[in-house]
Amino acid sequence: MPAQERYMARNIGHHLSLSKRDHALLAELEASPRPVAKGTVLWESRTTPDQLYTLCEGWAYTSQCSADGSRQILDLFLPGDIMGLRDLTYHDHSTTAVMLTDGVVSPFPIDRLPRLMRRSARLAWALQASAARQEGLITQRMVNVLSHDAASRIAHFVLEVHHRLQRIEETSGDSFDLPLLQRQFSMLLGMSSVHVSRTLVEMANRGLIQRSRRNIRLLDFEALNRMADFDPNTLNDNLNPHIPLTAG
Amino acid sequence: MPAQERYMARNIGHHLSLSKRDHALLAELEASPRPVAKGTVLWESRTTPDQLYTLCEGWAYTSQCSADGSRQILDLFLPGDIMGLRDLTYHDHSTTAVMLTDGVVSPFPIDRLPRLMRRSARLAWALQASAARQEGLITQRMVNVLSHDAASRIAHFVLEVHHRLQRIEETSGDSFDLPLLQRQFSMLLGMSSVHVSRTLVEMANRGLIQRSRRNIRLLDFEALNRMADFDPNTLNDNLNPHIPLTAG
DNA sequence: CGTTTAGTTGAGGAAGGTCAATCAGCGTGG
DNA sequence: CCACGCTGATTGACCTTCCTCAACTAAACG
Numbered sequence A, B: 001m002p003a004q005e006r007y008m009a010r011n012i013g014h015h016l017s018l019s020k021r022d023h024a025l026l027a028e029l030e031a032s033p034r035p036v037a038k039g040t041v042l043w044e045s046r047t048t049p050d051q052l053y054t055l056c057e058g059w060a061y062t063s064q065c066s067a068d069g070s071r072q073i074l075d076l077f078l079p080g081d082i083m084g085l086r087d088l089t090y091h092d093h094s095t096t097a098v099m100l101t102d103g104v105v106s107p108f109p110i111d112r113l114p115r116l117m118r119r120s121a122r123l124a125w126a127l128q129a130s131a132a133r134q135e136g137l138i139t140q141r142m143v144n145v146l147s148h149d150a151a152s153r154i155a156h157f158v159l160e161v162h163h164r165l166q167r168i169e170e171t172s173g174d175s176f177d178l179p180l181l182q183r184q185f186s187m188l189l190g191m192s193s194v195h196v197s198r199t200l201v202e203m204a205n206r207g208l209i210q211r212s213r214r215n216i217r218l219l220d221f222e223a224l225n226r227m228a229d230f231d232p233n234t235l236n237d238n239l240n241p242h243i244p245l246t247a248g
Numbered sequence C: 001c002g003t004t005t006a007g008t009t010g011a012g013g014a015a016g017g018t019c020a021a022t023c024a025g026c027g028t029g030g
Numbered sequence D: 001c002c003a004c005g006c007t008g009a010t011t012g013a014c015c016t017t018c019c020t021c022a023a024c025t026a027a028a029c030g
Helices: A003-009 A020-029 A110-119 A121-147 A150-167 A182-189 A193-205 A221-228 B003-009 B020-029 B110-119 B121-147 B150-167 B182-189 B193-205 B221-228
Strands: A034-036 A041-043 A051-057 A060-065 A071-077 A096-099 A103-109 A175-177 A209-212 A215-218 B034-036 B041-043 B051-057 B060-065 B071-077 B096-099 B103-109 B175-177 B209-212 B215-218
Touching: A020 A103, A020 A110, A020 A121, A051 A110, A060 A182, A071 A121, A071 A182, A071 B121, A103 A110, A110 A121, A121 A150, A121 A182, A121 B071, A121 B121, A150 A175, A150 A182, A150 A193, A150 A215, A150 A221, A182 A193, A193 A209, B020 B103, B020 B110, B020 B121, B051 B110, B060 B182, B071 B121, B071 B182, B103 B110, B110 B121, B121 B150, B121 B182, B150 B175, B150 B182, B150 B193, B150 B215, B150 B221, B182 B193, B193 B209
Parallel strands: none
Antiparallel strands: A034 A103, A041 A096, A051 A103, A060 A071, A060 A096, A175 A215, A209 A215, B034 B103, B041 B096, B051 B103, B060 B071, B060 B096, B175 B215, B209 B215
């Protein structure tokens, strides 16, 4: 598989078996990779969305800020994710997107999207499915945050990230690096960074996780799953069988 | 405008000017209205989505329940909304959908969707836009809940509902009926029903709202908006101008 | 080796949850 | 027509969780 298909294929390609032609179309999405430095703003709130970005390498996030200055992180993007689907149909971005680490992104002009989708219905559905799964992640995280305490929220989040990294083969074991400041960590989970710190210490003491630097090791999956109630089905690659896809 | 176009047209039709042919296709979505009683389950979690439902009359909601028995309401559907878009691409429903009042829904088989979308790209985008706006509502509600106190959450919610009702011309003034038990109210906002009750009383005392039975009157829009930071742009009908729609 | 930035720890306080008792509305059957 | 019982809303008391503020420590960087 050519390098430039690698990233997306391991995400969107999961959703269905794509034909050779689909793969060629898909490759268009990541045809123009360019390196971006940590902190780079990919788009700004209140601007008109004009590109999708395939995140080839690195991590990124989107956030919203309210009138009172508080900010909330919505999406967390990992390699292989397509950024910009959420705001695609809107006249203005509701979020701001920022690189969390150095990385590589491949922009794709939105005005070329209709042609792409006309040429492959399968691909159109795959994009739709991908968008739905991104939304599902957020929704699940938020639902979890609303109804569980700090430790469960964190358990849920580390399980989510671990699951997503495994899916794209960026980790094989039970540990991974989390390139998030505790400030950002807390913005994701809707709590204060002080409390995040405290809770992490407590979870380490309870033998649930282990930390060193940015690295997190999951020690007790059993217990973490029990408290977090994480549903990996949100990222399920199976499409609805009632969507009949005529040959792509 | 024929009665059977009325409901959807005042929702999805907002998003773009639809041709006569589009309207005809759109009408298919609400071609088979049937009355449903309060409490009717439209779909159950863990079943395969096979229908979209146009909600012609009445209110409905979807909820998820976690392992510990707690339930969270995600979507709240008002007349004109299309139900089922969230789970459309999934192999299984993640939510359960229930009628909140007596009403009328029009089911539409999902396997007829591809044909519909092939026949009108405009309509396909309109559906996509509609789905995005439903997700936007939830996201905004959740973000609000995460970063504000009880009174602000409630303010945000009543503003959201009021805005949506105005949009479909189900209310003209500053009051509306809310067919929610306080139990359900609290499940929407992620708090205990006891606290909802307390906070409502307090908001009435502060002259923000007025309550009698199920009816809520918004007294001080100024103050409510200030505390809730509700962004009506989430329901903005303008599509992204970079999506070039060739004649439908 | 200082300076800055991020993370940790402690103390006190506010917001909201839980439990339990009471109250109001309403349908039912005597 | 009235008493009863059911359900949902309200109120009170108490307690947990989490936030805020502030001091302190550790790591990162010139």
